[in-house]
Amino acid sequence: MKFDEWISRIRTWKTDMFVLTQNRLALQYSVLLMIFLTLFITIVYLLVDAMVSFEQERQLQSNADLAAMVITESLRDHAITKQELDYLSTTQESGKPYFYYMVKPDGQLLFGDEFFHRLRPQFLQLVKGWNPGIREIRYESLVTPPPRVGGHRPPPGGRELVLMMTGRAIFQGDQLAGFFYTGRDVSFTFELTHNLLIVLVVLGILFLGIAMLLSFYMSKRAMIPIRRSFQRQREFAADASHELRTPLSILHSSLDVLEMEEGEKLSAFSRNVLVTMKDEVRRMTKLVSDLLTLARSDSGTPDLQMESFDVIPSVEQMVRSMQTLAQAKEIVLNMQAPAKAVMQGDPERFKQLLYILLDNAIKYTPNGGEVKLSLAVESADKHPCLRIVVQDTGIGIPPEEQDRIFDRFYRVDKNRSRDMGGTGLGLAIAKWIAEAHHGSIQVSSTPGKGSTFTVTIPINQPRTSRSPHSHSI
Secondary structure (H helix, E strand, C coil): CCHHHHHHHHHHHHHCHHHHHHHHHHHHHHHHHHHHHHHHHHHHHHHHHHHHHHHHHHHHHHHHHHHHHHHHHHHCCCCCCHHHHHHHHHHHHHCCCCEEEEECCCCCEEEEEECCHHHHHHHHHHHCCCCCCCCCEEEEEEEECCCCCCCCCCCCCCEEEEEEEEEEEEEECCEEEEEEEEEEECHHHHHHHHHHHHHHHHHHHHHHHHHHHHHHHHHHHHHHHHHHHHHHHHHHHHHHHHHHHHHHHHHHHHHHHHHHHHCCCCCHHHHHHHHHHHHHHHHHHHHHHHHHHHHHHCCCCCCCCCEEEEHHHHHHHHHHHHHHHHHHCCCEEEEECCCCCEEEECHHHHHHHHHHHHHHHHHCCCCCCEEEEEEEEEEECCEEEEEEEEEECCCCCCHHHCCCCCCCCCCCCHHHHHHCCCCCCHHHHHHHHHHHCCCEEEEEEECCCEEEEEEEEECCCCCCCCCCCCCCC
């Protein structure tokens, strides 16, 4: 399959109503699952982190309370014996502290111990001037220097040490005797919770990917019955429109015969009824033809007879045919176009597009107005394209209605459109013709001043595989 065919399929896929709905459902399911996974990961991480931190803080506070009680009891005798120091050291080691110090109010160290003796200056610097509050916990970090190897200078770098610290004010009677500080290494816990967060995030991303695949699969399954129902309705509309064309044609011919043979014998009332019937049959025929066009356009494969042709003769012919309608309303119809503009497309659909735009412009332009048609070959995204602009001085379109005028059966002024014979399908067909040629149609309008419709169609159409059963309308 060639690159142009892939591009064409991608464009068709992007505009497919069911694919867009399916993708929207899958996206919504995925967003909901992502929110739940994010909440789950956050709650699990915070709970684990809180539980581990709470247990460690409880143990550290318990050890600090025990040590403060031992030191306070010892100071009642105005001295701490070696036996009490050994007991204090034993209780602190059982709690696995990284250091503990008894410091006088002036900062002088009375006694203490640490896991690494060479880190004592850093530990004392961390607690220097700290007057701990009631059951206050502090977290500090420092980098431990690497050990010396063979008496040589230690290599650069070291391990980051995270400390959980607390302290107690020690009183001898009513006199402040000093502060007792203790801390423990919680680096492993921090690393563990950090790794847990990474694992949870990776698992969340993995489960999210699986959930997105499942969401896409489930939304695709959910669209199957809707697709079938829509397909049946589309086939019914196409078949009914096709079958109605023949009886409507017969009815219109019968009315013409009746008018020619019995027209002179009919009363004025009967002639009015006959004219009304012919107008309604004509309107019904146009409506059925438009419905059949849109029903076939819904098949997803553009039903176009693609060929290379010069658009200027078609435009000139269309303008000449519309001059009669414009002159009836004293509307000036101007055209500005190059001498030649060759493009690839369906000539009949191109004429239909021009007819719809010019017919709308003339219908909604009051008597004595002006309609301008301009064509130009321009470059868009480094590709040549045909730019068609139809500008009128009509009643205009309100801003809130401009996004809906291309919807089927939508009319800005329903009563006025019906009086003019409109069905509300013309602009929907115009949009389909432009998009079937891989182009676009846009509108800009100011109420009371007029509207401007701009159609942009690539000169060279991508090659697409065409169904052998396709046929023109």
